[in-house]
Amino acid sequence: MIKEFTKGIIKENPVLVLALGLCPALATSTTAYNGIGMGIAASFVLVMSNIIVSAIKKTVPSRIRIPIFITVIATFVTIVKLVMAAYTPGLSKQLGIFIPLIVVNCIILGRAEAFASKNGILKSALDGLGMGLGFAIVLFVVGSIREILGSGTITLGFPMLFGPVNVSIFGSGYNPALLMILPPGGFLTLGLFMWLKQLVMKENG
Amino acid sequence: MADKYYVSSSPHISSGVSTKTVMWSVVLALIPALLGSIYFFGMRALWLTLLGVAGAVVSEAVVELLSKKPLTIGDGSAVITGILLAFNIPPGVPWWMPVVGASFGIIFGKMVFGGLGNNPLNPALVGRAFLMASWPVEMTTKWIAPRGGSIPAIATKIDAITGATPLGVLKNFVGKTLADPNASPEKIAQAKQVLHSMYANWTNLFFGNVGGVIGETSAVLLIVGFVYLLVRKFVDWRIPLSFIGTAAILGWIFGSPEGMFKMNVLFYIFSGGLMLGALFMATDMVTSPITVKGRWIFGIGCGILTAVIRRWGGYPEGVSYSILLMNLAVPIINRHSMPKKFGYKK
Numbered sequence: 285m286i287k288e289f290t291k292g293i294i295k296e297n298p299v300l301v302l303a304l305g306l307c308p309a310l311a312t313s314t315t316a317y318n319g320i321g322m323g324i325a326a327s328f329v330l331v332m333s334n335i336i337v338s339a340i341k342k343t344v345p346s347r348i349r350i351p352i353f354i355t356v357i358a359t360f361v362t363i364v365k366l367v368m369a370a371y372t373p374g375l376s377k378q379l380g381i382f383i384p385l386i387v388v389n390c391i392i393l394g395r396a397e398a399f400a401s402k403n404g405i406l407k408s409a410l411d412g413l414g415m416g417l418g419f420a421i422v423l424f425v426v427g428s429i430r431e432i433l434g435s436g437t438i439t440l441g442f443p444m445l446f447g448p449v450n451v452s453i454f455g456s457g458y459n460p461a462l463l464m465i466l467p468p469g470g471f472l473t474l475g476l477f478m479w480l481k482q483l484v485m486k487e488n489g
Numbered sequence: 490m491a492d493k494y495y496v497s498s499s500p501h502i503s504s505g506v507s508t509k510t511v512m513w514s515v516v517l518a519l520i521p522a523l524l525g526s527i528y529f530f531g532m533r534a535l536w537l538t539l540l541g542v543a544g545a546v547v548s549e550a551v552v553e554l555l556s557k558k559p560l561t562i563g564d565g566s567a568v569i570t571g572i573l574l575a576f577n578i579p580p581g582v583p584w585w586m587p588v589v590g591a592s593f594g595i596i597f598g599k600m601v602f603g604g605l606g607n608n609p610l611n612p613a614l615v616g617r618a619f620l621m622a623s624w625p626v627e628m629t630t631k632w633i634a635p636r637g638g639s640i641p642a643i644a645t646k647i648d649a650i651t652g653a654t655p656l657g658v659l660k661n662f663v664g665k666t667l668a669d670p671n672a673s674p675e676k677i678a679q680a681k682q683v684l685h686s687m688y689a690n691w692t693n694l695f696f697g698n699v700g701g702v703i704g705e706t707s708a709v710l711l712i713v714g715f716v717y718l719l720v721r722k723f724v725d726w727r728i729p730l731s732f733i734g735t736a737a738i739l740g741w742i743f744g745s746p747e748g749m750f751k752m753n754v755l756f757y758i759f760s761g762g763l764m765l766g767a768l769f770m771a772t773d774m775v776t777s778p779i780t781v782k783g784r785w786i787f788g789i790g791c792g793i794l795t796a797v798i799r800r801w802g803g804y805p806e807g808v809s810y811s812i813l814l815m816n817l818a819v820p821i822i823n824r825h826s827m828p829k830k831f832g833y834k835k
Contacts, residue, residue: 459583461623468622472597 288407292414298391299422299474300481305391308382309423310470316438319427321375323420325368325383327413329360330392334412337400344401353396354387361386391419426473434464508605511723511774512565518714519572519769525697525707529635530580534703537587541575542568544591545612552600566605570594573613576704576765577809578620581631586624590616610816611776614809621809629657632700654700655687655760656805664746684747687756694759705762715768724772727784728791732767733758735792743800763795766808776816783819783826790815 298304305326312322336356344352365383368376376383386392395415400408432438436458463469526534549567553560561567574591594616599608621628632654666672666680693699697707704711718724737758744752758764771777771791778787791811798807 459624459627461589462625463619463623466622 285407285410288403289410289414292411292416292418293421294418294481296415297418297422297481298394298415299419300478302391302394304394305389305419306474308385308389309419309426310467310474312379312382313423313427313430313470313473314465315431315435316424316428318375318378319423319425320420321368321372322379322382323416323423325364325379326386326389326392326419327416328364329357329386329389330395330416330419331409331412332360333357333392333396334400334408335405337396338403338405338408341401349401350393350397353393353401357392357396358387391415422474422477426470426477429473430464430469433461434466434469436460506723508566509564512569514718514721514723515569515769516565516572518718519569519576519704521710521713522576522704522707522765523572525710526576526580526703529697529706530633530703533633534580537578537580537582537584537703538572538575540584541587541591542571544588545571545574545595548592548595549600552596553604558604561604564605567595570599570612570616573611573704573770574616577613577617577702577762579628579631579701580633580703582624582627586620586627590620592616593619606775608775609819610813611770611773614770614813614816617809618813635698635700635706654805655694655756656799658683658687659746659760660799660805667746681747684745688753691753691756691759694756699760702762702765705765708759708764711764711768725777725784727781728771728777728788729767731785731788732771732791732795733763735789736763736767736795737792739793739796740799743796761799761806762808766795766812767791770809771812771815776819778819778822778826780823780826780828782828783822786822786826787815787819790818 292298296302299306299309308322308326313319333353333356337353340352340356361384364386365376368379368383395412399411403411428438436454461469464473523535523538526538545567546562550560550562552558553562571587571591574594575587578586578590591613594612594614597619598610598612598615599605602608663680663684666676672680695708697710699706715724715729719726737754740757741752741754742749744757767788771788778784791808794811794814795807798804798810804810
């Protein structure tokens with residue numbers, strides 16, 4: 285049972301191994317704060333939709349299952365969108381269109397189709413939690429690297445409670461590499477992260 | 490026994506020319522332009538170039554040591570990348586920029602693809618594109634006035650000018666003034682005066698006392714180096730000819746902000762990085778087509794893109810991006826320009 289949870293973090297990490305959800309991973313990882321915000325939003329939708337999909341799997345006719353899954357996912361995305369707009373308006377503005385786009389995030393539909401529609405509720409919830417955590421960790425790490433190199437700052441504090449606190453890393457003498465917060469920086473960082481993961485996996489068998 | 494009976498395919502007569510010979514000859518061919526740059530911009534040009542070379546060589550060595558591959562830094566290709574990268578940055582930039590640019594070019598432009606011979610893009614230009622996107626302010630404003638500067642003083646006094654390079658003045662001062670419907674007649678006359686004095690002084694571009702990146706200043710010294718390579722048959726003349734020729738024709742037709750057919754062609758081809766790019770970067774053996782027909786297509790494509798970016802693009806100069814874009818097209822060009830096999834019908 286615990287394997288369903290841990291597999292999403294490294295062994296079947298949605299971004300690094302399954303290469304799913306790359307578009308939001310690239311677009312929202314410009315800062316550590318944005319990355320973790322997106323990760324938490326997607327994790328919530330993932331866990332909740334996995335639970336519901338698993339619960340209704342027997343009553344859903346297989347021919348129209350995809351539209352029904354999408355409707356379930358869209359419900360939770362709407363909740364997330366409204367909650368974020370109310371409690372973290374700054375983050376909501378930063379992530380912009382990428383919050384509504386969680387609906388078509390292939391990690392979430394992929395897990396609903398590949399896992400939740402075939403397994404029990406508890407297993408599906410753990411799978412969603414693990415996958416969501418894997419996604420959030422990648423976004424946080426990529427976001428931190430891009431923010432440190434591209435802006436020279438890092439966002440600290442517990443963002444959901446206190447809002448972002450920017451801390452300058454290298455002092456004012458550092459001239460940030462603008463490219464790192466532009467799209468090419470996202471591709472580079474993510475590519476290097478995938479390479480590093482493959483390297484570590486290879487050495488550990 | 491095995492090494493006594495060495496089996497290989499033809500040709501069996503070796504010319505003695507190796508990758509190493511070619512690469513170090515290119516380094517030698519770049520030396521005149523470097524000396525010219527030291528003369529015009531001072532010792533800074535030399536230090537920045539050496540830093541670029543050090544960055545390129547060290548990062549290639551580090552990657553090869555980490556991946557436990559044989560060291561190839563002696564073949565000279567990393568040295569060329571370092572020199573060309575430094576040739577592509579303004580002489581007034583901080584010291585770390587050539588190091589960062591050359592390392593990025595070598596690691597992400599060359600080593601990640603498997604080293605020399607496998608890189609689709611010219612590593613020096615990858616480094617330049619990285620620097621251009623990361624530190625646009627430094628890359629477009631840190632010009633140094635050359636010994637005996639050539640930009641008319643009238644133009645450099647005007648606030649709107651950020652880059653004291655001929656093409657920067659052409660685009661940011663003359664071009665904007667002539668396109669501005671509210672410009673006063675005096676200002677338009679002034680802009681035209683600047684433009685015509687730049688046209689009249691095209692010999693400055695040819696000899697090199699003009700602002701610009703480290704390597705592009707002196708056209709004549711670049712040509713000297715290129716002729717040496719041409720004599721040794723290490724370089725193909727088709728790419729530079731078609732590149733510069735296409736750019737010259739299109740520049741003559743569309744290049745001037747005053748209207749069609751008003752551009753001074755000599756000013757157009759000797760300004761900016763066209764000579765440096767066409768002679769030394771578009772001709773890179775790894776990233777240019779292998780077929781004769783393909784080389785013509787490659788050069789013409791570079792020329793068209795350069796003229797388009799210069800006239801209508803956001804940057805004053807488009808040589809580096811046009812070469813990078815055409816580098817990407819090289820596999821397709823190669824595939825579709827293969828000569829007919831002997832004895833085969835089409």
